[in-house]
Amino acid sequence: SQTIHQWPATLVQPVGSPLSLECTVEGTSNPNLYWYRQAAGRGLQLLFYSVGIGQISSEVPQNLSASRPQDRQFILSSKKLLLSDSGFYLCAWRDTGELFFGEGSRLTVL
Amino acid sequence: EDKVVQSPLSLVVHEGDTVTLNCSYEVTNFRSLLWYKQEKKAPTFLFMLTSSGIEKKSGRLSSILDKKELFSILNITATQTGDSAVYLCAVEPSSGNNDMRFGAGTRLTVKP
Known part of the structure; x- marks a missing residue:
């Protein structure tokens, strides 16, 4: 069966520091991968999606970047965090049906 | 621009009540x-809906889609405290971009 792992679960970082959130999927090959952000009391905002290795599409201009160095690995990064980057980040994968989500990473930028 | 609007934003009910959550959408070339x-x-x-008028059901939860009026409802009967959650609606366009647009969610609180 397929599983998705996302880490770290919680992160507190100072403004201006770098960020790296990692997501890996097991039990499937060539999945579509997604990064969403959920601000408090709001829905999920799509940040990036990838349909294959090295293929990244960005939905909104921002301080973040994404990379897919391997088929089942998706990384969300920032060189310098802003206060507005705080939020709950969710990685997800899908084949042809519904999205399957990781447990999320709660980022607080101070 | 694609849009998904859920209502109400929050809802407080008591155990045993029936609730209806709404999701309306505007999307180019709807897929699901x-x-x-x-x-x-x-x-x-919970559910994926692609065709109008066909109810999907799982236990006390059910959902239906109206592609003419561009909305869906999620019904929960005989609510329990374990139903307390945020319910999210997402729409997938058939644009070939493989993305889904989410609504802001409805926060349901079921009190004992």
Whole structure:
């Protein structure tokens, strides 16, 4: 069966520091991968999606970047965090049906 | 621009009540509409709807889609405290971009 792992679960970082959130999927090959952000009391905002290795599409201009160095690995990064980057980040994968989500990473930028 | 609007934003009921959650959408070339339940962390999948008028049912939960009026409802009968969660609606366009647009969610609180 397929599983998705996302880490770290919680992160507190100072403004201006770098960020790296990692997501890996097991039990499937060539999945579509997604990064969403959920601000408090709001829905999920799509940040990036990838349909294959090295293929990244960005939905909104921002301080973040994404990379897919391997088929089942998706990384969300920032060189310098802003206060507005705080939020709950969710990685997800899908084949042809519904999205399957990781447990999320709660980022607080101070 | 694609848009998904859920209502109400929050709802408080008592155990045993029946609730109806709404999701309306505007999307170019609709493909599917999905409902998710988010309790603490990861949203979990409830239903995927692609055809109008066909009810999907799972226990006390059911959902239906109206592609003419561009909305879906999620019904929960005989609510329990374990139904307390944020319910998210997402719409997938057939644009070939493989993305889903989510609404802001409805926060349901079921009191004993």
